[in-house]
Amino acid sequence: MQAVVPIFDVISALAFLTALGIALDLPMSPGRAFELGTKLAIVASMAIYLFVGVSNSLEHAGATSALDRLEDYAEVLFVPFFMYAAVSSANAERVRREMGIQQELRVERDFSSSMMDATPAGIVLLGRDGKVVFGNGCARELLGSVIDDAFAGGPVFVERDGAFPEPRTLAEIAHDTSHAPRRFTVLGVEELRVLAITASPMAAEGVIVGMLDITSQVASERELEKYRRDLEVLVERRTEQLVEANLEMAAANNAKKAFLANMSHELRTPLNAVIGFSGILLAENAGPLNEEQHKQLGMIEDAGQHLLALVNEVLDIARVESGQVRVEAEKVDLGHLLTVVCSEFELAAREGSIKMSSELAEEPLWVVSDPAKLLQILRNLLSNAIKFTPPGGEIRVGLEREGDDCVIQVRDTGVGIAPYDQGRIFSAFYQACPPGEMKSKGAGLGLSIARQLSELIGAKVDLQSTPGYGSIFTLRVPLVIPSSEPRTFARGL
Amino acid sequence: MGHTAFGGQSVYSQTEVVNLLLGISIIPILLGTHAIVPSRHTSGYAAAYVFMLASYVSTVAEGYLLPDVFNFIEHGALAVAGCLFAVTLFLRRREQQRNLRES
Numbered sequence: 001m002q003a004v005v006p007i008f009d010v011i012s013a014l015a016f017l018t019a020l021g022i023a024l025d026l027p028m029s030p031g032r033a034f035e036l037g038t039k040l041a042i043v044a045s046m047a048i049y050l051f052v053g054v055s056n057s058l059e060h061a062g063a064t065s066a067l068d069r070l071e072d073y074a075e076v077l078f079v080p081f082f083m084y085a086a087v088s089s090a091n092a093e094r095v096r097r098e099m100g101i102q103q104e105l106r107v108e109r110d111f112s113s114s115m116m117d118a119t120p121a122g123i124v125l126l127g128r129d130g131k132v133v134f135g136n137g138c139a140r141e142l143l144g145s146v147i148d149d150a151f152a153g154g155p156v157f158v159e160r161d162g163a164f165p166e167p168r169t170l171a172e173i174a175h176d177t178s179h180a181p182r183r184f185t186v187l188g189v190e191e192l193r194v195l196a197i198t199a200s201p202m203a204a205e206g207v208i209v210g211m212l213d214i215t216s217q218v219a220s221e222r223e224l225e226k227y228r229r230d231l232e233v234l235v236e237r238r239t240e241q242l243v244e245a246n247l248e249m250a251a252a253n254n255a256k257k258a259f260l261a262n263m264s265h266e267l268r269t270p271l272n273a274v275i276g277f278s279g280i281l282l283a284e285n286a287g288p289l290n291e292e293q294h295k296q297l298g299m300i301e302d303a304g305q306h307l308l309a310l311v312n313e314v315l316d317i318a319r320v321e322s323g324q325v326r327v328e329a330e331k332v333d334l335g336h337l338l339t340v341v342c343s344e345f346e347l348a349a350r351e352g353s354i355k356m357s358s359e360l361a362e363e364p365l366w367v368v369s370d371p372a373k374l375l376q377i378l379r380n381l382l383s384n385a386i387k388f389t390p391p392g393g394e395i396r397v398g399l400e401r402e403g404d405d406c407v408i409q410v411r412d413t414g415v416g417i418a419p420y421d422q423g424r425i426f427s428a429f430y431q432a433c434p435p436g437e438m439k440s441k442g443a444g445l446g447l448s449i450a451r452q453l454s455e456l457i458g459a460k461v462d463l464q465s466t467p468g469y470g471s472i473f474t475l476r477v478p479l480v481i482p483s484s485e486p487r488t489f490a491r492g493l
Numbered sequence: 494m495g496h497t498a499f500g501g502q503s504v505y506s507q508t509e510v511v512n513l514l515l516g517i518s519i520i521p522i523l524l525g526t527h528a529i530v531p532s533r534h535t536s537g538y539a540a541a542y543v544f545m546l547a548s549y550v551s552t553v554a555e556g557y558l559l560p561d562v563f564n565f566i567e568h569g570a571l572a573v574a575g576c577l578f579a580v581t582l583f584l585r586r587r588e589q590q591r592n593l594r595e596s
Contacts, residue, residue, distance in 0.1 A: 001565050008568035015575025022582040027589045042582070049575060056568065072508035078545075079515040083522060086538065090526040 006060040013053030020046040035092055041085035048078045122195070122211035124151075130171030133206060142195060142211050146188040157184040160194060160218075174199040174207040183214065194218045257318050264315035271311060275304040313445040316376070317428055320452045325373075327456055329481045332371045333364045334406050338399055341378040345386060353391035359398040365406050368480045373453045377461070380446040381410045381473045388471075389414035408475040416467035425463065426451040450475075458482040513549040516542075537581030544574035 023042040028035045055071040116123055122139030124132055132151040140147050146156045155167035160183040167187060181196035194217075198210045278301040280286060282294065289297065319325050342358050349356040385395045393413040400407055417425055421432035431444035447461075454461045458478050465471035523542070527535050548570040555563035 001561055005565060005568045008565075008572040011572040012568065012575045015572060015579050019575060019579040019582050022579065022586050026582070026586050027593050029589075029593060046578060046582075049571070049578075053571070053575065072506055076508050076512050076515065079512065079519060082542070082545075083519045086523050087526050 006057065009053055009056035009060065013050060013057055016046050016050040016053050020050050029096075034088065034095070038085055038088040038092055041081050041088060045078050045081040045085060048074045048081065122213075124170065124209040124211070126171060126174050126207045126209060128205045130169075130174075132170065139211060142193070142213055143186065144189045144193070146186060149188070156187045157195075157197075158187055159184055170209060173197055174209050177209075181210075181212070183218070191215075257321055260314055260318040264311045264318065267311045268308065268315070271304055271308045275301055275308060278304060310443050313443055313449060316449050317445055317452070320449065320456070325453075325456060327370045327373065327481070329368050329370055329457075332367055332369050332374065334367055334374070334399055334408065334477065335360045335364050337371060337374055338378065338397060338408065341375060341382060342397055344379070345382045348386050349395065352386060352389070354386060354389050355394045357394070357396050359396065361399055361401065365399060365401055366479075367406055367477055369459070369477060370457050370481070373457050374459075374477070377450045377453050377459070377475060378408070378410075380450040381461075381475065384446050385410050385412040385414065385471075385473070388412065393470075402476075404479050405476045406479065408477065410473045410475075411470065413470040416469055416471055417463065417465040418467050422463055422465060426461070509549070509552045513546075513553055516546050516549050537577060537584065541574045541577035541581060544570040544577065548574065 020043060023039065023046050026039050026042070028039065051074050052071050055067045059068060116134075116136040117138075119136065120138060122142040123134075123136045124139050125134040127133045131153060135147075135151060143150050143156075146154075150156050150170055153169050153171060155169045155172075157168045157170070157173060158165045159168065168184070173182075173184065177197060177199040179198055179200060181198045184195050184197055186193040186195060192215060193213065194215045196212045196214045200208045200210070202208060278297050281289065282297050282301060338358060338360060342356065346356060382395070382397070389395055389412045395413075396409075396411045398407075398409040398411070417432050421430075424430045425432055426447050427444075428448040429444040430448070451461050454475060458481050460476045462474045462476070463471060464474070523539075527539075548567045551563040551567035551570060555567065
């Protein structure tokens with residue numbers, strides 16, 4: 001075991017020699033003189049034990065005991081050197097960290113300062129005593145010539161919308177204001193200057209006051225308010241004019257309706273006389289007629305019938321529009337109704353060489369509606385189909401139930417209606433001119449009356465048509481009229 | 494000056510005892526310093542210092558019992574302490590050089 005001890009001593013000497021070499025080469029940060037003490041202490045402590053290692057090695061080689069005694073004293077010095085090295089090294093680490101923190105703080109302060117100056121809003125820091133601790137460049141610009149008064153705690157602000165426009169100081173404003181901005185006018189500056197001011201208390205101490213110049217915004221708002229008031233006056237004036245125009249229009253419309261109703265009535269009376277007496281003459285009740293007389297009386301009767309139909313239509317639409325139509329609801333078998341209407345037009349269809357057929361449901365389809373209105377609607381639809389279906393064409397009438405509605409369809413293989421006309425065909429007096437015909441047939445009232453009457457009884461008329469192939473008019477009748485009480489429907493103005 | 498025991502034979506020198514007492518007495522200071530400013534190299538220095546103390550203890554103890562064994566421990570601990578100091582200082586130098594380059 002003792003044979004290994006010299007080897008330990010040699011290793012020890014070499015290790016401390018290496019440590020000493022490294023300690024001598026320890027780099028030092030520029031400008032940190034205190035690191036020198038640390039370095040020297042480490043060097044000294046390593047040198048001491050280098051000496052101890054060398055001394056021990058020499059001792060094994062039979063060296064003098066003078067080195068051995070020196071070694072004892074040197075060993076005693078190691079502990080203080082080592083302690084100094086440890087303590088000063090720890091201090092160096094602490095100082096290094098503090099300097100790092102200070103550097104970070106400097107960078108952060110520079111950043112905050114640059115940001116404050118770059119921001120387009122005025123920022124002021126008020127201390128706990130209400131005095132200004134810091135104000136950025138924009139705050140100084142905003143406050144202009146009263147900057148010193150404001151920063152010294154002088155009252156240079158007046159609240160714009162406040163009930164008591166007394167001059168206020170920044171500290172008072174900060175005390176009363178929160179994150180919601182309030183508007184203040186700056187006193188003592190040449191031009192009007194309005195600021196939106198917010199205040200935000202800091203967690204530590206003091207209050208951050210933000211100021212934004214909204215002078216131009218306030219001017220714009222004032223201008224907008226003026227425009228708004230002008231616009232309101234204009235709208236009011238126009239509304240009055242519109243009401244007057246509406247009243248005039250309503251009066252004119254009523255006069256028109258009254259005229260149409262009266263005139264139609266007055267026309268129908270003599271027309272009935274013309275048609276009646278021409279019928280009597282044609283029946284030769286007043287004596288025999290020759291062929292020419294018979295022909296001319298027939299023309300008189302046809303013209304009279306045509307005129308009467310026209311007058312009846314005008315009278316109908318005038319009544320509907322003037323709200324004089326009453327809806328009398330009762331239980332109606334739609335199939336029976338359709339059969340009746342189809343039989344009425346069978347003769348006309350045969351005379352026009354038009355094939356007419358009906359596809360009705362096997363069981364009766366009952367609805368609660370106004371049979372008179374339904375008859376008139378169906379007559380108008382069928383009459384329209386016969387008018388615009390050429391000889392050799394076909395008209396099919398169908399009836400079926402769809403959910404809560406009964407659907408009646410009148411299909412014809414007539415000339416069809418152009419898409420442009422389809423949106424207008426239900427307007428009063430609108431006549432779509434079929435392709436190839438210079439003049440349309442009828443007065444343009446049949447479909448309009450059908451549409452208006454269907455609305456009165458809660459039904460709906462729709463049209464699908466392809467020019468050259470025919471049209472499909474669909475009447476959708478509800479099973480029960482929306483209100484089955486007899487009533488008068490007021491329409492129009 | 495040596496003291497006597499076991500029939501008048503000098504078993505230790507005063508400097509060895511002083512060294513041991515000094516070495517033990519600064520332990521609280523070193524621990525306190527480490528508690529205030531923790532360092533990455535403390536464990537290396539601490540290990541080396543523990544071996545140094547072991548060497549001191551062995552130096553004193555070899556005068557009383559098992560002289561061969563404690564002498565072996567004394568010199569061996571010193572060699573280990575030297576190696577640990579060398580390695581720890583090497584690591585510290587490398588880090589300081591890197592810090593300087595970065596700054």
